[in-house]
Amino acid sequence: MNYKLLYFASLCDAAGCSEEAVSSAACDVRSLYAEIAARHGFSFTPEHLRVAVNGAFTDWEQRLANNDEVVFLPPVSGG
């Protein structure tokens, strides 16, 4: 399936891009992160991240649909 991924803050630095289109056999959020984290060398484990699909927070067991926008969110530091 095809996904659009957005990267922010240190994940953007680690990925070397702010977004990318990926083609993957992963069909849930957790599997997709495992694949992406391995490829980019992300040091965060899922316990340290939140995840959003199509602009809304969701959980790691969320099933994905073709063309979903998926974002792994490192710990926030606004304010």
Add this chain to the structure above:
Amino acid sequence: MNYKLLYFASLCDAAGCSEEAVSSAACDVRSLYAEIAARHGFSFTPEHLRVAVNGAFTDWEQRLANNDEVVFLPPVSGG
């Protein structure tokens, strides 16, 4: 002895003046208030008031000196 009294808020309304010079035999704050409250018909008892002498809060047993400035302060309502 001679005292200068200042009146604020409802005590000013009740006394009909914002300050007055009084000549009194009272030589402590509590006695002076009893005399003044009777004359002006003040409804507050000492428990409801604070008292200041020469610009500083004090207590009801404070002895007075000639020419002291004495102020009986009704409950405050700033802010």
Add this chain to the structure above:
Amino acid sequence: MEAFGISATPIAVDALRRELESAGAGAVVCFEGRVRDHNDGRAVDGLTYQAYVELAKAEGACIVAEARARFSVERIVCVHRVGDLALGEVAVWTGVSAGHRGAAFDACRYVIDEVKARVPIWKREHYVEGAPEWLHPAAR
């Protein structure tokens, strides 16, 4: 400028806020008390504040010193208005700057709570209907 002031003219909020600026201040908390159009169910159309100015300034300065001792703050400014105020006017303004927001919130709250409880200032409410009244809340 004094940390606590009494003003017979409208409070210059912007100038006071600029006094709080400091390179180490990551947090600024400001409180404004304004004249509301109602109180205790009655329609209000203005207030008069009267102060025992000499003692009010001393007690206000004491409260600011207490807040400085209790909380880790950079600057504290508080000004209370006296005289006749229209609806919406600022009756009291308190601003605190600090390294972190917890201290700024706590110190600002402390100062306004203590000012309202202790500083010799009195409010006379003017009502849309009926005679004005001095408020002496603790005597209720």
Add this chain to the structure above:
Amino acid sequence: MEAFGISATPIAVDALRRELESAGAGAVVCFEGRVRDHNDGRAVDGLTYQAYVELAKAEGACIVAEARARFSVERIVCVHRVGDLALGEVAVWTGVSAGHRGAAFDACRYVIDEVKARVPIWKREHYVEGAPEWLHPAAR
């Protein structure tokens, strides 16, 4: 205007404060988060904030709605800055008006605490010495 906003240009504090004015508002509490010259013992000379704007706006609006449900307030406005900020610039501004000061303080504190904890915005600190770093505090 939205109750929660993201701004790529300097936050117009005076205009935001005017939005809080209301005839029933006896209390206005404002919080400003500013860029400090130090953090965790290091000299800082600027910040960059990045936001996942779509989700940040939705989460910020949710926080404001929660504050409205919990506290008796009139108006709430919160704006967070993104982009490059110099020392002293306002990074986040939150203002609340209410009938009484307790609700205004509590709601303002709630909004800024939740915004800092939940809204997808990230801070990159630029140091006087050394490379800049993204802050991810919960991962410490």
